[in-house]
Amino acid sequence: MASVSLQDRLILGFNPLLGMDHYLRERSRDPQRIRSRSEVIEVVAEAVHAGAQGFNLNSGPETARLLTELGQRGLDHEVGLYPIVPDERFFGSLLNHGTIGAASAVLSGLSVAGRAKALLSGGWAYLTHDPFRAVDAYFGIEIERLDRAARGFGKVRTLLVHELITDALVGIGATEPLVKFVDLIQTNYAIPPGFVTRNLCRFVNFAKEAGIDPRSLVLLTPVNSAGFQMAPSREAVEGELASLGGENVIAMSIFGAGMIPISEALDYLRKIRGVRSVAVGVSTKEHARTTFTLLQSVATLAH
């Protein structure tokens, strides 16, 4: 398995575009922070203009629609897409309708693509007897959907497994889904598999135990001076980053969800070993302009 060397250094994150604030949830309910799709498109365009090379986003039909409209508007340059799977419909359904209901919610949205017909015609028997094949079909449909929507300006660079799934697999110690996922993505789609995790050290050990070189994966994980969401500790994660080398890691939460001043965050990025790419969310055009301009001043993030 070849080591990953990410080509995009500055990646636009998605949640702040939607007005989400993980530091103070009450801010997320502020009506003035909630953006319409046309406003979101303008913020994305501004971020790309200011230096964003990639876009970390949800997967699913709503995102595809956003990408289509982004293409109609036009961007300054091509961007790499870093979608997270499964999409929000899965988690939205999980608590109300259970595991099977959540899987249904995602699968029922796949009927747009030809490959979905084969999947759905097999019904539950298909899913339960060969869950990995069903998951493969789902991945294929998502990649195809997003690539088609972003034709001309964007390309899916990896599929990132949502942190709740990644960290649950790590916790349960389920190596088989990890191995299958990695194999499916590498074999069928010629892109590196990706994982979001708040437990970088554990994940790296888990991958190694499963016989997977963690440097062959794209890893999106919190990295910040406050140690926010870095388990088991900031120091341990820093050590792991240094040993990984940084070419395959995307640092997220670099501002600790808003608690770390920008100058402190940038200083930290300059000092830390093993981070060459960052995913940063912005909420307004001005915020996008300022943030990505400042990030370009960090030499370690330069090509």
Added chain:
Amino acid sequence: MTPKRTVAIVGMGPMGLSHAAITNSLGRGRVVAMVDSDERLLLMGKKVLRGINFFSNVEDMIRTLAPDCVYVCTPPPTHVDIVQAIFRAGSPKAIFVEKPLATRANDAKGLAEEARRRNILGVIGFQKRFNRVFEESRRLVQSGAIGKVRLVRANDLTAGQVAPATGWRGEPGSGGVTLEWGIHLLDLLLWTFGTPISVKARRMRLFSDRVEDVVSASLTFPGGVLGLVELGWNLRNYNPPDLFMEIHGTEGAISVNEDRLVVYTKKRESESVGGRPAPMVVHSTQVTPPLPFLLGQPENIWQEVRFHDALDGRLPAENTWDESIPLHNLIDQILSVPLE
């Protein structure tokens, strides 16, 4: 080192899988079995999770493996039958049930009595108690930091689906905002202020046909503390949800939600500018110690740590079944009010 304590999970939904992952990660227990009534989930589980035994029947699992602890993470209407099945088949050291213990107080009392008789530790999943800002808020109230408390305004509101409640959540006797959502806030209130002396409530539908979407309650706590409480789901502008308490005492006030605690005290009034004294603000990240593992909110991990600490005899158990009986009584009272 492989932990000796064996753990079984009943219910392979999100809560069951979350408990399995956290328990394994903390190294305090080893998941040996999962139980579910849905054959499709069992079949998938067998294909993707090695080293775990899968069962469709709780009694079979208990008789076969005799695990040390059992987590019951199924819909509320099933809890009584499942716990009774566990009692029939064996006597684990502990049973952890996701909230509520039962949908009726009498059933909860019966289970608590039986567990006590069998010397089984019974715990309920009220993880909000382990959010450090709620712990600190309770400590301040009980230490008299804001004087004699007179009033608490509290709400637990969410957008949810903005649609009629479906499945067991939409069924009278098992669903509705009180049992399925607001129970966390009610638990925090009783934990902080004690068992209410009187209750007046209104229950009303917004979208659902047969269960309440909104509850407004006026509670009187010991010492005459007035509690004004609102519970609601299907409220369009509450995404993300708002779990909030505002506590007024003779010497100060506290407002607290899941992210931060704000304390106003008379002492700080001497330093006010423009008549607005600066409060003390504590964010949850400032008071939450580093965790060895993260999955979901930190309080989920702390709850698990405390459960295993109690099993090891290091600390008293929190959220026990016995302790929950006043809460289940309160819920019975609220649910006895006619639905508007």
